[in-house]
Amino acid sequence: MKANRIFNFNAGPAAMPLPVLEEMQASLLNYAGCGMSVMEISHRSKWFDDIINDAVARIKRLLGLGDDFTVLFLQGGASMQFCMIPMNFLPGDATADYVNTGTWSTKAIKEAEIQGKPIRVAASSEDRNFAYIPKNIEFNAGAAYVHLTSNNTIKGTQWAEFPDTAGVPIISDMSSDILSRPLDVNRFGMIYAGAQKNIGPSGVCMVIARNDLLDRIPAGLPTMLNYQTFAAKNSMFNTPPCIGVYAIQLVTKWLEETIGGLDQMDAVNRRQAGLLYDTIDGSDFYTGTADKDSRSLMNVTFRLPSEELEQTFIATALENGLGGLKGHRSVGGCRASIYNATTDEAMATLCDFMKTFERDNG
Amino acid sequence: MKANRIFNFNAGPAAMPLPVLEEMQASLLNYAGCGMSVMEISHRSKWFDDIINDAVARIKRLLGLGDDFTVLFLQGGASMQFCMIPMNFLPGDATADYVNTGTWSTKAIKEAEIQGKPIRVAASSEDRNFAYIPKNIEFNAGAAYVHLTSNNTIKGTQWAEFPDTAGVPIISDMSSDILSRPLDVNRFGMIYAGAQKNIGPSGVCMVIARNDLLDRIPAGLPTMLNYQTFAAKNSMFNTPPCIGVYAIQLVTKWLEETIGGLDQMDAVNRRQAGLLYDTIDGSDFYTGTADKDSRSLMNVTFRLPSEELEQTFIATALENGLGGLKGHRSVGGCRASIYNATTDEAMATLCDFMKTFERDNG
Numbered sequence: 001m002k003a004n005r006i007f008n009f010n011a012g013p014a015a016m017p018l019p020v021l022e023e024m025q026a027s028l029l030n031y032a033g034c035g036m037s038v039m040e041i042s043h044r045s046k047w048f049d050d051i052i053n054d055a056v057a058r059i060k061r062l063l064g065l066g067d068d069f070t071v072l073f074l075q076g077g078a079s080m081q082f083c084m085i086p087m088n089f090l091p092g093d094a095t096a097d098y099v100n101t102g103t104w105s106t107k108a109i110k111e112a113e114i115q116g117k118p119i120r121v122a123a124s125s126e127d128r129n130f131a132y133i134p135k136n137i138e139f140n141a142g143a144a145y146v147h148l149t150s151n152n153t154i155k156g157t158q159w160a161e162f163p164d165t166a167g168v169p170i171i172s173d174m175s176s177d178i179l180s181r182p183l184d185v186n187r188f189g190m191i192y193a194g195a196q197k198n199i200g201p202s203g204v205c206m207v208i209a210r211n212d213l214l215d216r217i218p219a220g221l222p223t224m225l226n227y228q229t230f231a232a233k234n235s236m237f238n239t240p241p242c243i244g245v246y247a248i249q250l251v252t253k254w255l256e257e258t259i260g261g262l263d264q265m266d267a268v269n270r271r272q273a274g275l276l277y278d279t280i281d282g283s284d285f286y287t288g289t290a291d292k293d294s295r296s297l298m299n300v301t302f303r304l305p306s307e308e309l310e311q312t313f314i315a316t317a318l319e320n321g322l323g324g325l326k327g328h329r330s331v332g333g334c335r336a337s338i339y340n341a342t343t344d345e346a347m348a349t350l351c352d353f354m355k356t357f358e359r360d361n362g
Numbered sequence: 363m364k365a366n367r368i369f370n371f372n373a374g375p376a377a378m379p380l381p382v383l384e385e386m387q388a389s390l391l392n393y394a395g396c397g398m399s400v401m402e403i404s405h406r407s408k409w410f411d412d413i414i415n416d417a418v419a420r421i422k423r424l425l426g427l428g429d430d431f432t433v434l435f436l437q438g439g440a441s442m443q444f445c446m447i448p449m450n451f452l453p454g455d456a457t458a459d460y461v462n463t464g465t466w467s468t469k470a471i472k473e474a475e476i477q478g479k480p481i482r483v484a485a486s487s488e489d490r491n492f493a494y495i496p497k498n499i500e501f502n503a504g505a506a507y508v509h510l511t512s513n514n515t516i517k518g519t520q521w522a523e524f525p526d527t528a529g530v531p532i533i534s535d536m537s538s539d540i541l542s543r544p545l546d547v548n549r550f551g552m553i554y555a556g557a558q559k560n561i562g563p564s565g566v567c568m569v570i571a572r573n574d575l576l577d578r579i580p581a582g583l584p585t586m587l588n589y590q591t592f593a594a595k596n597s598m599f600n601t602p603p604c605i606g607v608y609a610i611q612l613v614t615k616w617l618e619e620t621i622g623g624l625d626q627m628d629a630v631n632r633r634q635a636g637l638l639y640d641t642i643d644g645s646d647f648y649t650g651t652a653d654k655d656s657r658s659l660m661n662v663t664f665r666l667p668s669e670e671l672e673q674t675f676i677a678t679a680l681e682n683g684l685g686g687l688k689g690h691r692s693v694g695g696c697r698a699s700i701y702n703a704t705t706d707e708a709m710a711t712l713c714d715f716m717k718t719f720e721r722d723n724g
Contacts, residue, residue, distance in 0.1 A: 203603030241565030
């Protein structure tokens with residue numbers, strides 16, 4: 001690896017594509033010859049206008065978004081959207097269905113409940129520690145939206161296909177799989193994603209909202225908690241998180257120009273995840289924690305025969321230049337987060353290491 | 363200047379100290395030898411813990427903050443605090459006094475009013491387009507807080523001294539003069555500042571809150587809109603804007619170790635602003651827009667004899683490597699924002715250019 005970089009399997013903030021980091025580095029003292037850092041240019045300048053407009057255009061092209069969608073860059077992470085979503089999209093006694101597939105879904109549900117909104121948990125996989133994605137859910141056709149978490153970073157599960165919601169728009173937290181695969185965007189009322197896993201550094205949250213939902217937001221909300229505020233000003237009602245937007249521009253440029261689009265990205269992700277799951281399934285030493293039909297292509301969670309071996313595994317991996325393999329503190333075990341930026345070299349090195357470690361310790 | 367950088371007088375995002383940019387640049391591929399970018403390390407890692415704890419410690423030392431204050435890093439800018447402040451600190455029928463000294467004060471007042479909070483505008487300088495800081499204000503001794511904007515970026519005014527509030531804690535938006543001068547922090551209940559003027563890039567907002575105010579925040583707020591959420595988790599309830607916090611660490615290190623503290627920073631700022639105001643006052647060509655006793659040491663606003671000359675001035679300045687001298691789009695004219703990062707060389711070059719331009723066009 002260049003610059004003595006390790007193979008980074010952190011869950012987020014996570015590895016970013018090396019060409020993106022290199023271009024950001026080159027822009028840190030003098031952006032595009034303007035004589036200022038990309039962090040020092042005004043958000044009202046032509047330079048920044050070009051950055052944010054290019055980022056929006058690339059996201060629209062990558063996802064095939066029409067003019068009925070607006071792309072926004074907010075702050076506060078997905079966690080801030082948990083409270084803004086019911087505030088904006090559940091006026092009066094409107095109700096929504098939530099599917100609970102883990103830690104982040106649970107938090108989204110809690111924020112709707114704090115506001116006293118009449119939401120319903122339509123399905124949950126809590127009975128088996130969120131090891132699977134619920135099936136055959138009956139949704140309320142009168143709901144304003146169905147909320148779900150497309151990929152569960154902590155539990156290692158992912159919706160392989162999105163459920164039939166009887167025409168109700170889906171609002172989805174896609175923080176950990178945004179732009180990792182093609183989407184039928186017309187199923188969605190809103191998509192949101194903290195950038196720090198697949199599309200950039202922490203500190204910027206991408207929001208894609210369908211305009212008819214934005215049009216129905218009730219009056220009287222605090223200005224900064226109303227999505228219309230950001231939609232009306234191309235995300236620049238106040239100063240946006242400029243470096244984060246710039247990173248997203250570069251990541252989406254990399255996705256379009258180096259990877260070739262979301263079909264190609266999906267193929268890379270499937271191939272890499274396949275190698276890792278094959279390594280797990282081909283051994284009696286490693287055990288995947290998620291049901292096979294619910295497995296995530298982004299966060300691969302697994303256990304070793306003992307916690308002691310898990311600690312040795314994580315420490316030995318780091319000595320071998322493989323970082324971030326510790327499971328989330330709330331669940332333990334091991335986890336390899338293999339977002340878009342994961343290279344084939346990183347994946348091959350990880351699988352080789354796992355086989356060697358099993359041979360030496362199995 | 364190094365790397366063909368210009369002298370940058372942008373109002374925000376604004377110039378950052380060159381050594382800070384250089385250290386950030388060096389950390390963009392491999393932070394402290396850990397093999398990951400500073401944007402790729404986990405916020406739960408020892409590396410990031412050290413960054414955020416050092417930033418907090420330096421801010422506390424610089425401002426002389428005791429254990430009765432908590433330093434937080436939030437997102438959403440000062441604009442998000444405009445709605446969070448009344449939400450957190452005006453429970454029930456508690457009231458607050460606001461002083462209106464310009465665009466940002468007006469927005470802060472509006473966000474309290476949107477929530478139906480019984481606030482009072484105790485003083486305003488709107489009668490003369492906010493060209494001065496009000497004096498001899500009678501505050502309500504029963505108010506929960508007095509809100510004011512310490513420096514008015516757009517109008518070019520600044521509180522030289524903070525008013526006697528009859529013991530009521532001041533809550534101040536210090537976005538454009540934070541850490542530019544020493545403060546008697548014991549007068550304040552809360553200080554907040556978007557980083558992008560004096561302490562870092564956009565995307566992080568520093569909040570300094572007195573613990574007894576935090577203790578009285580009412581229950582039932584959305585989690586991400588409650589300051590206690592951030593205070594209880596050292597700003598890491600969810601993923602913080604890591605690169606912004608890192609920048610603040612480096613800026614405060616520069617303030618302590620290169621500048622020598624806030625007394626020294628204040629002396630630099632007074633000397634530089636003095637040179638610029640002397641240039642304005644010593645001419646019949648340039649006219650300052652703020653009352654002399656209300657002038658800002660951070661944002662120097664001035665007019666030329668005609669709008670045509672102003673446009674020529676701004677364009678010619680840029681040709682001479684002096685950028686960002688256009689006044690805010692809402693007021694016109696010229697403005698030089700001379701925050702902490704402004705060098706003596708930048709100031710001397712600006713004053714020389716102004717004298718030359720006057721000679722050639724006066």
